[in-house]
Amino acid sequence: METIITDFNHIQTAHCENGVATSLLRYHGLDFMSEPLAFGLGVGLFYIYLPFMKFSNGPAISFRTMPGDIFKRASRSLGIKVARKKFRSTVAAQEFLDKKVTEGVPVGCQVGVFHLKYFAKEYRFHFNAHNLIVYGKEDGRYLISDPVMETVTSLSVAELEDVRFARGPLAPKGHIYFPVNVPKVGEEQLRKAVKISLKKNAWWMSQVPVSCIGSSGFAYTGKHIRKWRDKLGVKQAGLNLGQIVRMQEEIGTGGGGFRFIYAAFLEQAAEILQDDRLSRLSEEVTKSGDLLRSSAVRMAAVYKGRKTEQQDFNEVAEGFEEIGALEKKIFSELYKMKF
Amino acid sequence: MKKEDLPQDKTTLTDFTRDVYYVKNKEGAYEQALSSGWSVKSDALEGAWEEIDRRVALAIESFKAGEASPILYYMEKNLMDIPTLAGYAGQWSFCVKRHLKAKSFKRLSDKKLSKYAKAFKITIEELKNFDGNDNNGL
Numbered sequence: 061m062e063t064i065i066t067d068f069n070h071i072q073t074a075h076c077e078n079g080v081a082t083s084l085l086r087y088h089g090l091d092f093m094s095e096p097l098a099f100g101l102g103v104g105l106f107y108i109y110l111p112f113m114k115f116s117n118g119p120a121i122s123f124r125t126m127p128g129d130i131f132k133r134a135s136r137s138l139g140i141k142v143a144r145k146k147f148r149s150t151v152a153a154q155e156f157l158d159k160k161v162t163e164g165v166p167v168g169c170q171v172g173v174f175h176l177k178y179f180a181k182e183y184r185f186h187f188n189a190h191n192l193i194v195y196g197k198e199d200g201r202y203l204i205s206d207p208v209m210e211t212v213t214s215l216s217v218a219e220l221e222d223v224r225f226a227r228g229p230l231a232p233k234g235h236i237y238f239p240v241n242v243p244k245v246g247e248e249q250l251r252k253a254v255k256i257s258l259k260k261n262a263w264w265m266s267q268v269p270v271s272c273i274g275s276s277g278f279a280y281t282g283k284h285i286r287k288w289r290d291k292l293g294v295k296q297a298g299l300n301l302g303q304i305v306r307m308q309e310e311i312g313t314g315g316g317g318f319r320f321i322y323a324a325f326l327e328q329a330a331e332i333l334q335d336d337r338l339s340r341l342s343e344e345v346t347k348s349g350d351l352l353r354s355s356a357v358r359m360a361a362v363y364k365g366r367k368t369e370q371q372d373f374n375e376v377a378e379g380f381e382e383i384g385a386l387e388k389k390i391f392s393e394l395y396k397m398k399f
Numbered sequence: 400m401k402k403e404d405l406p407q408d409k410t411t412l413t414d415f416t417r418d419v420y421y422v423k424n425k426e427g428a429y430e431q432a433l434s435s436g437w438s439v440k441s442d443a444l445e446g447a448w449e450e451i452d453r454r455v456a457l458a459i460e461s462f463k464a465g466e467a468s469p470i471l472y473y474m475e476k477n478l479m480d481i482p483t484l485a486g487y488a489g490q491w492s493f494c495v496k497r498h499l500k501a502k503s504f505k506r507l508s509d510k511k512l513s514k515y516a517k518a519f520k521i522t523i524e525e526l527k528n529f530d531g532n533d534n535n536g537l
Binding site for chain 2: 073074095096114117179180184185186209210227229231298306320321323324350353356360364
């Protein structure tokens with residue numbers, strides 16, 4: 061079987077799920093779609109710290125929503141249906157994929173990173189919520205467009221099966237998804253979708269009455285960081301900070317990159333809604349991203365072992381509190397805004 | 400972040416791809432730019448790998464002392480934690496925890512051993528005859 065979907069264009073983006081959403085929606089005729097827009101419409105910006113959970117032996121922390129939600133919400137807000145399928149049997153999963161590719165439909169796949177052959181070994185951890193697009197099959201190899209790569213790649217049948225059926229937490233189980241019957245999205249509908257998504261994101265960041273979720277989560281993390289040195293010892297506390305940096309800096313999203321993507325979205329939203337207040341908020345979110353970057357530099361000094369006093373941990377914690385206060389201010393304001 | 404502040408450090412990332420960042424250009428508008436890496440990021444990654452090496456070394460030590468089973472070594476070597484290995488081997492987490500001890504490893508049937516071997520992508524003989532040497536071939 062030889063099929064290549066020729067009118068599919070590879071797009072490199074900062075984050076894999078945004079990238080898959082952007083590429084697939086653009087393929088289906090939404091030419092205005094860009095990564096910041098997909099991220100914003102998908103209500104992507106978030107913060108959560110779960111102290112009782114461990115992720116590869118470090119703290120579980122995230123700067124964006126649950127994997128899968130961005131594409132789901134972004135398509136739903138524009139009235140697009142997304143078909144999804146998970147599989148028990150690897151054979152059925154491959155048959156379905158082959159069928160879709162023969163029909164000429166590029167499809168998104170959730171995969172695990174650990175067995176992903178074209179990634180450098182240093183980046184291959186057990187992270188099961190990576191996304192890529194299969195857009196054809198040639199000489200028995202699947203043609204892959206991975207949004208974090210600069211160019212397209214390919215995987216053999218066995219290699220793709222390995223990553224689609226990675227196991228462990230968030231196991232993809234051959235998860236495959238693609239938009240079905242995409243309607244024409246008018247300007248009025250886009251404006252409405254932007255307004256709703258802004259409101260929703262502001263709600264998640266400023267109104268959830270749980271201290272570990274949203275902007276209050278930063279101060280909450282800060283409180284824990286102050287205790288780490290005494291509780292876990294210098295070594296483990298430093299490793300924990302390293303883990304925070306790695307979570308914040310997953311490939312392509314360096315230095316709280318999600319903040320910069322969201323700031324870019326606010327800039328676009330200001331243009332779509334003709335609203336200057338949003339461009340001012342965009343500046344503020346940029347500031348928050350810059351603060352996250354300098355926070356990462358401070359944490360680096362700790363886990364590199366240059367600064368390991370309690371004072372240094374306090375400084376890191378203060379940095380978190382500052383970011384939390386800033387984001388609280390931004391998103392409370394956004395939440396109260398009338399459009 | 401301004402475009403001129405975008406770090407272009409030489410890191411392991413440089414060898415296989417470049418990062419997309421959203422940066423402010425001179426007119427103050429956002430645009431995409433590519434970065435070859437950031438040392439802060441690669442240091443964190445390096446730290447994570449040092450920690451893995453340390454855990455592997457601990458597993459070997461504990462195996463040589465007759466406490467741990469080879470499964471512990473291969474688990475650490477494959478960067479897995481218990482829930483991940485449980486997923487790959489199709490076992491319950493509490494069973495996996497038990498199988499990490501040398502004593503219960505000896506009692507494991509070939510059928511179960513083959514499940515673990517498959518999870519680590521090695522042969523059942525390699526798993527059984529693990530001699531405490533760290534083979535970097537993995």
